[in-house]
Amino acid sequence: MISNVPEDLKQSIGLWLSQDRNEKTYKEIVGLCDAGNWSELHERLNSRLKFGTAGLRARMEAGFNRMNTxxxxxxxxxxxxxxxxxxxxxxxxxxxxxxxxxxxxxxxxxxxxxxxxxxxxxxxxxxxxxxxxxxxxxxxxxxxxxxxxxxxxxxxxxxxxxxxxxxxxxxxxxxxxxxxxxxxxxxxxxxxxxxxxxxxxxxxxxxxxxxxxERDQMLEQYMKCVKESLVTDVDSFSRGKPWFVYTPMHGVGYQIFDQIASKILQLRVDRDFLVVPEQLNPDPEFYTVQFPNPEEKGALDLAIELAENHGIKLVIASDPDADRFSVAFKEFHGWRQLTGNDIGFLFAYYELQKYRGFDAEYRNSHPLAMLNSTVSSQMISSMATLEGFYHEDTLTGFKWIGNRALELESRGYYVPFGFEEAIGYMFPATEYDKDGLSAAVVFLQAYHSWMSQGKSPITILDEASAKYGVFREYNGYYVVADPSLTDRVFAYIREDYTPKGESYPRTIGDLQVKTFRDLTTGYQSDTPNNIPNLPVDPSSQMITIVAQPNGGESEEQVRFTLRGSGTEPKLKIYIEARAKDEPRAKELTRHTWEILREEWFSRPGLSTKF
Known part of the structure; x- marks a missing residue:
């Protein structure tokens, strides 16, 4: 046993060294002991990495609460x-x-x-x-x-x-x-x-x-499923001149996308589409991006530069494990990266048009249903109300979206699609989880169909705003160095900010609260017996509020959700406003962010902790 180890670390260090047979991580713990870095050893060994609905995720280091063998x-x-x-x-x-x-x-x-x-x-x-x-x-x-x-x-x-x-x-x-x-x-x-x-x-x-x-056999079956279930019309695709750029973001996507493109879509790299060469091969260093997420600022810069140099207007991207999907499109004023909610609506719009082309007998026996997480845009809900199909919110995460799709299908519904705003899109025809490559297959068909009609994705979104309402988002997060701080923020909202004798705050700054749902404590203000319409989880912090600004138009509404991340040290805020026009909707989202920052996230003893 290593000498000079504090008494309160001897058991955990001894247990690690007796169980770990990975030479690298074994030596890592020994090295920390030799250096007398007891605080780091306490951090790594005093608790175990928590297993949750997302499984496990952490930094790769030695220690019971890190990712290692x-x-x-x-x-x-x-x-x-x-x-x-x-x-x-x-x-x-x-x-x-x-x-x-x-x-x-x-x-x-x-x-x-x-x-x-x-x-x-x-x-x-x-x-x-x-x-x-x-x-x-x-x-x-x-x-x-x-x-x-x-x-x-x-x-x-x-x-x-x-x-x-x-x-x-x-x-x-x-x-x-x-x-x-x-x-x-x-x-x-x-x-x-x-x-x-x-x-x-x-x-x-x-x-x-x-x-x-079984990689090759399963990949063959996957491609067969994609072809039979998701491909409707690729014969009219433009060919012979590159019309989109794809980046796999240093991930695994290109190995499979190239086969899908060539064997199913009849598209050839360098002839019909281009791939960002620096990001083509799997590389765990992710050396061209600060953060390997297509949503992050700058992540698509190389792809957009390549597209610009070749007169191409469309960029598509998958994240490193290719289960997420992103899009950037060049419009008159320059390049615009679509939000996850933008893409989600475009998929829903496309799937609705496809569904209406189905045989009437099938549609009568299989009513249409679509799903999205509760922190995603309510625009599909508005479309569902006007167009007459079933829509439902779920908790965040495809564990909820996928399981709910299975339940609806068992009741006879046709569920072609579900999404969440974090650029995740599920097409149950292939699997009940998000899939960036099946999303790419569907989007390329939708895009080509719209362009052949003289419409762009931006045109579709503008038409949707005119018909279903103008919805704009303003999402962000606070980095939480101490996990207990998230709990303290939510406790402040429930116990200190909420007036005595009330179940929830009726005003937040100049916002009038219309509905309040707390999925941690199990309370919802607008349901019978105040029972929430989504599952309650006391171990996870999540509050959703619908409010109206003082003096605003009757149709104006702000919906925002606060939740603690299950996989990252973040307190996430999702804000969406509905208004008569885009400038007003954007103004409401930014105004709401500032109100929340002032009222809840800048309290004494809290603001310096984020």
């Missing part, structure tokens, strides 16, 4: 035990990974634990070949697996990684499975025999037929 092994041991109890006669797992640092080792460790637990494993990777995240839920459904795990941190910084879990229905896990899995992990922490020797374990399992390498 030991934590992955422990998580999989608990997960496999829980799944065995739920599906004792269907021990089938799917494992895939992206190109991030350590993703391959984490996936192999995951597969090995499943194999040792008696599962058959469908492994979706081969040497130097990766899969995009949606391939895991797609495969779960195709092979009737009881569980799937994707190793990815999506669009997080390069030193992060994650462990995303899918249940037997191909959707991300929802309560109570998350808490039950977390308990199972705590009960199965000691690494079992052989779990560190994944090379030998996987080699032997492949010989026995218990480990199946």
């Amino acid at each position: 030991l934590v992955v092994i422990q998580a999989t041991q608990g997960l496999s035990q829980y799944i065995k109890e739920q599906f004792p006669d269907r021990l089938i797992a799917v494992v895939g990974h992206d190109h991030r640092f350590n993703s391959g080792d984490f996936a192999k460790a995951t597969a090995t634990v499943f194999l040792k637990a008696g599962f058959k494993v469908h492994y979706l990777n081969q040497e130097d070949c990766f899969v995009h995240t949606p391939m895991v839920p797609f495969t779960v459904n195709r092979v009737r697996a009881s569980v799937g795990v994707m190793i990815t941190a999506s669009h997080n910084p390069k030193l992060d990684n994650g462990y995303k879990v899918y249940y037997s229905n191909g959707c991300q896990i929802i309560p109570p499975h998350d808490s039950a899995i977390a308990k199972s992990i705590e009960a199965n922490l000691a690494p079992r025999d052989g779990v560190w020797d994944w090379h030998q374990a996987m080699k032997q399992a492949a010989i026995e037929g218990r480990l199946v390498y």
Whole structure:
């Protein structure tokens, strides 16, 4: 045992060194001990990385609350035990990974634990070949697996990684499975025999037929599904001159998109479309962008520059694990990157037009339904009211959107699409999760159809505003260095800002509160018995308010949601205003942001903490 270790660290350091067989992370803890960096060791070892509905996600370092091989092994041991109890006669797992640092080792460790637990494993990777995240839920459904795990941190910084879990229905896990899995992990922490020797374990399992390498087969099935379910008219595509630019953002997207483009859409790179060369190949360094997220400012600069140099008006992008999708379009005044809500509406508009072309008998027996998360735009809700189809909000995250789509389909609804504003789009024809590549396939068809009619995406959005109302957003976040600060902010709103004897604040600055929903405490002001119309989670902070400005027009309305992020140290704010015109809607969103900052986020003792 290392000398001079404080008494309150001896047990946790000893436990780590006894369980970890990864040479790098083992030496990392030893090095911190040698340096006497006890505060850092407390930070890394005093608590465990929390398993939630998003699985695991954190910085890759040694420690029980970081992402590393030991934590992955422990998580999989608990997960496999829980799944065995739920599906004792269907021990089938799917494992895939992206190109991030350590993703391959984490996936192999995951597969090995499943194999040792008696599962058959469908492994979706081969040497130097990766899969995009949606391939895991797609495969779960195709092979009737009881569980799937994707190793990815999506669009997080390069030193992060994650462990995303899918249940037997191909959707991300929802309560109570998350808490039950977390308990199972705590009960199965000691690494079992052989779990560190994944090379030998996987080699032997492949010989026995218990480990199946299925990337190529599943990719072929995925492409077949895309072609049959999402492609309606590509024969009229422009050919011979590049008309869009694609960037995979240093991620895994191009390996698959190129096959989809050439084999299904009959589009050839350098002939019909261009790819940003610096961002084409998977690169875990993400060296051309500060943050590998297409939403971030500057992330599409190289793609737009390439498009500008070749007279191209359309840029599309996927994030590193290719489950998110973004668009930029050149209009008269210059380039405009569409928001997640803009793209979501465009998809909904396109799917509505397609649906109306279906046979009347099918439409009568399969009413149309669309979904979006509650922090996304209400424009589709307005369209649904006017156009006569069913629309529903869900909680944030595709675990909720996907599961709700399955429920609606079981009741006979046709659910072609669901989305959330963080550039995530689900097309259930392929899988019940967001998919940046299927989104690209649908968008390219929609775009070409509109352009052939003399309309651009901007034209469609302007027409929609005239018909369904002008909706504009102003979203942002505060970085929260201390997680307890988020709880203190929400406690201030509920306990100090709310007048004594009231259930919620009736005014916020010059905003008059019309409805108030608190999904943490389980209160909603405008429902029978004040029971919320969405699931309540006491462990997650989330409040949604609808308000009107004093002296505003009758149709003016502001809807905003505050929530603590489940995967990042952020307190997120989503604001959307509806008004008679765009300038007024934008003014209301900015005004609301300033009111919230002044009333709630600049209180004494809080403003310096963000």
